[in-house]
Amino acid sequence: MRLRLAAALLAALLGAAALAGSGERSAGRVALPVVKIERGEACVAPVEEMRRNHMQMLFHQRDRTLREGIRTTRFSLKNCVECHAGRNTGSVLGEEGFCSSCHAYAAVKIDCFECHTPMRQARAAEAAR
Amino acid sequence: MASIEYREIEGRSAGFYGLLGVLALVIAAGLAAAWAMEHQGHVITGMTNRIVWGTPHVFAVFLIVAASGALNVASVASVFGRERYQPLARLSGLLAVALLAGGLAVLVLDLGRPERLVVAMTHYNFKSIFAWNIFLYTGFFAVVALYLWTMFERRMNGYSGRAGMLAFLWRLVLTTGTGSIFGFLVAREPYDSALLAPLFIVMSFSLGTAAFVLVLMAACRWSGRPLGDALLARLGSLLGIFVAAVLYFVAVHHLTNLYIARRLDLERFLLWDGGVHTALFWIGQVLAGSVVPLALIFAVRTRAALAAAAACVIAGGLAQLYVLIIGGQAYPQQIFPGKDVSSSFFDGVVASYAPSLPEAALGAGGVALALALTVVGLKLLPFLPRSLADGEPAEA
Amino acid sequence: MTPERRRFLGWSAAAAAGAALAPGLRLVELALARSPEEAASALQRWGLLVDIARCADCDVCVTACREENGWTGSGRPATDAQWIRKVSLRDRGTGHAQTLPLMCQHCEHPPCVDVCPTGASFRRADGIVLVDKHTCIGCRYCVLACPFGARSFIHEPVVGQKPDVPRGKGTVESCTLCVHRVDRGQTPACAEACNRDGGAAMAFGDLNDASAEIHRRLKSEPSSQIRADLALNTGVRYQGL
Numbered sequence: 001m002r003l004r005l006a007a008a009l010l011a012a013l014l015g016a017a018a019l020a021g022s023g024e025r026s027a028g029r030v031a032l033p034v035v036k037i038e039r040g041e042a043c044v045a046p047v048e049e050m051r052r053n054h055m056q057m058l059f060h061q062r063d064r065t066l067r068e069g070i071r072t073t074r075f076s077l078k079n080c081v082e083c084h085a086g087r088n089t090g091s092v093l094g095e096e097g098f099c100s101s102c103h104a105y106a107a108v109k110i111d112c113f114e115c116h117t118p119m120r121q122a123r124a125a126e127a128a129r
Numbered sequence: 130m131a132s133i134e135y136r137e138i139e140g141r142s143a144g145f146y147g148l149l150g151v152l153a154l155v156i157a158a159g160l161a162a163a164w165a166m167e168h169q170g171h172v173i174t175g176m177t178n179r180i181v182w183g184t185p186h187v188f189a190v191f192l193i194v195a196a197s198g199a200l201n202v203a204s205v206a207s208v209f210g211r212e213r214y215q216p217l218a219r220l221s222g223l224l225a226v227a228l229l230a231g232g233l234a235v236l237v238l239d240l241g242r243p244e245r246l247v248v249a250m251t252h253y254n255f256k257s258i259f260a261w262n263i264f265l266y267t268g269f270f271a272v273v274a275l276y277l278w279t280m281f282e283r284r285m286n287g288y289s290g291r292a293g294m295l296a297f298l299w300r301l302v303l304t305t306g307t308g309s310i311f312g313f314l315v316a317r318e319p320y321d322s323a324l325l326a327p328l329f330i331v332m333s334f335s336l337g338t339a340a341f342v343l344v345l346m347a348a349c350r351w352s353g354r355p356l357g358d359a360l361l362a363r364l365g366s367l368l369g370i371f372v373a374a375v376l377y378f379v380a381v382h383h384l385t386n387l388y389i390a391r392r393l394d395l396e397r398f399l400l401w402d403g404g405v406h407t408a409l410f411w412i413g414q415v416l417a418g419s420v421v422p423l424a425l426i427f428a429v430r431t432r433a434a435l436a437a438a439a440a441c442v443i444a445g446g447l448a449q450l451y452v453l454i455i456g457g458q459a460y461p462q463q464i465f466p467g468k469d470v471s472s473s474f475f476d477g478v479v480a481s482y483a484p485s486l487p488e489a490a491l492g493a494g495g496v497a498l499a500l501a502l503t504v505v506g507l508k509l510l511p512f513l514p515r516s517l518a519d520g521e522p523a524e525a
Numbered sequence: 526m527t528p529e530r531r532r533f534l535g536w537s538a539a540a541a542a543g544a545a546l547a548p549g550l551r552l553v554e555l556a557l558a559r560s561p562e563e564a565a566s567a568l569q570r571w572g573l574l575v576d577i578a579r580c581a582d583c584d585v586c587v588t589a590c591r592e593e594n595g596w597t598g599s600g601r602p603a604t605d606a607q608w609i610r611k612v613s614l615r616d617r618g619t620g621h622a623q624t625l626p627l628m629c630q631h632c633e634h635p636p637c638v639d640v641c642p643t644g645a646s647f648r649r650a651d652g653i654v655l656v657d658k659h660t661c662i663g664c665r666y667c668v669l670a671c672p673f674g675a676r677s678f679i680h681e682p683v684v685g686q687k688p689d690v691p692r693g694k695g696t697v698e699s700c701t702l703c704v705h706r707v708d709r710g711q712t713p714a715c716a717e718a719c720n721r722d723g724g725a726a727m728a729f730g731d732l733n734d735a736s737a738e739i740h741r742r743l744k745s746e747p748s749s750q751i752r753a754d755l756a757l758n759t760g761v762r763y764q765g766l
Binding site: 169170171172177178179181182240241242246248249253254256257258260263310313315317458462464467471472473474476 | 601606613616617627642643644645660661663665670673680681694695752
């Protein structure tokens with residue numbers, strides 16, 4: 001009986017410690033993602049769907065754009081960057097970048113920006129024209 | 130067939146570990162080169178937009194062609210029924226797989242996007258001979274593994290003839306495919322030819338047998354196994370015939386080109402004023418790679434001469450592939466026949482190229498990987514007979 | 526004639542005229558900008574016609590392409606990409622000299638598409654030959670296969686890409702016929718610059734559209750393909766070669 005009580009107490013203590021630990025931000029070695037939405041009211045799809053499925057959406061749309069020539073602005077990567085690029089950096093990468101913040105935390109390397117520019121271009125393009 | 134006793138090599142001596150250590154160092158150098166190329170881009174190599182396939186490809190194609198040919202000795206035993214070569218069949222299979230692994234490693238690590246290997250293995254354009262080759266190479270591993278299994282597993286020995294035939298046919302298709310990678314380039318005069326596929330077949334015979342002879346002689350000497358003179362002499366004769374066959378195909382290729390007016394400029398470049406390419410052709414490919422080995426094999430006829438001949442054949446093979454792959458790209462494309470051409474993109478001029486350290490390291494790393502796999506294989510499984518002295522086992 | 530009959534005849538005439546014009550209307554509609562939601566169609570085939578006689582000693586086409594597509598290079602001409610280049614020709618027999626711009630010829634039977642192991646090099650339905658950088662493994666076989674030396678391999682990391690023109694290290698690229706502009710109803714940067722600042726030597730248009738200038742000129746004037754012997758049916762044609 002006493003053994004069972006001790007085990008239950010230990011479990012409760014450990015549980016409390018875990019809960020307490022998760023409450024703090026950047027308590028460990030890895031910075032938690034910083035998600036800053038600075039523009040627009042809503043994304044092109046609900047947040048939960050975007051979080052889980054944005055890769056599938058990107059894979060699907062890129063073939064439609066490149067191979068078939070369907071360039072719906074709403075779903076273009078350029079449009080994602082326009083909206084999500086940081087106000088100060090103008091980029092979705094780098095310090096607290098919208099894409100890089102979560103991807104660094106999840107340790108998933110982003111391949112898109114080897115070729116695609118991560119910079120918002122609207123202002124620069126307007127100036128050029 | 131009298132039962133042959135196969136045994137692993139002991140693999141405990143200082144020499145063994147020393148050899149593995151050296152090979153490991155070279156492999157590490159190759160990996161470091163691949164890492165640097167992947168991170169900094171191919172700008173650190175000698176390859177350019179005119180010479181897109183460089184030294185790594187020379188080594189890779191050499192290893193792949195030799196891999197296909199290394200299986201030849203086993204085929205002669207299982208497919209053509211020459212019993213006296215049966216004791217060598219297991220080593221032949223091992224070397225084939227090891228050489229192919231080394232060649233493919235170099236090829237994959239040289240890709241602009243090596244991390245996309247999975248893409249290459251899941252997206253196929255079946256009009257591309259390159260795509261077919263990816264199938265053929267991976268299938269070769271499976272087919273030779275199957276063949277080796279029929280030889281190792283006593284209960285499957287009866288099937289080794291059929292497995293050997295499958296492996297033999299597979300490698301013929303594979304080597305035809307490798308030659309056709311170049312032969313199907315219709316827009317390039319040094320390549321556009323149906324002759325390249327059979328040329329690669331006979332090259333595989335020649336280079337594969339040379340590699341096999343050297344590995345066999347080294348393995349027997351360093352593991353203290355007797356190796357009969359008569360057996361070696363037979364292998365030597367085989368090698369000599371194949372070397373002569375390669376020389377024949379090369380001669381026919383160039384003589385035909387010389388007959389075609391529009392190809393005269395190309396032949397003048399390759400055979401006369403192409404600088405390093407001309408030197409490699411006559412001194413490397415023809416003299417060292419064909420004439421000298423033929424003399425060593427058929428006139429001198431000693432064991433040392435055979436080893437030297439095999440080494441010369443390999444050197445000549447590398448020279449031949451350098452002239453084919455790099456010389457073929459250095460020669461300007463004839464986009465506007467009959468006109469002198471110049472532009473900012475180096476049209477109309479012979480492109481210059483010099484092998485760089487990363488490329489050489491990557492190529493050497495592939496060779497070292499192939500040899501290391503062979504050495505480790507010999508230690509793990511009984512690929513070599515206890516003795517290859519003449520007269521044992523009873524010759525058929 | 527009774528008003529009813531007049532009305533009937535009027536409506537019939539209108540219907541007949543509409544039926545006659547409708548196909549033309551549809552084609553004209555396609556020749557103008559398609560909406561972004563529409564896929565490229567095989568009804569169109571984009572092409573260029575270059576009049577070498579008008580090709581002056583300038584290279585505004587090259588500069589414009591460089592600006593538009595962002596391949597400014599790093600001062601290493603052997604490894605820098607070039608999507609379009611001016612080529613100088615001199616006939617070996619007669620000594621006659623010419624210059625012309627050379628870029629991807631957007632063949633109907635592209636050797637680069639045939640040899641690509643992953644199918645990254647492909648021909649879009651409307652004739653534009655492109656590289657799908659998502660699937661390109663950087664093997665450079667297409668660079669070898671191209672009869673015109675039109676393809677470039679990217680040898681160094683790329684930064685500062687134009688938003689409409691993604692390009693990156695380790696993949697192969699070539700002239701896209703400014704597909705991002707064409708899909709908006711504009712002309713390629715080279716042709717636009719040539720007509721604005723150069724010798725007005727380049728005409729762009731839909732080879733399948735009977736009302737397009739390029740179609741009419743190709744039909745009524747002599748023109749040729751480079752390496753016509755290869756029977757690739759290029760989308761880029763030259764006059765005066």
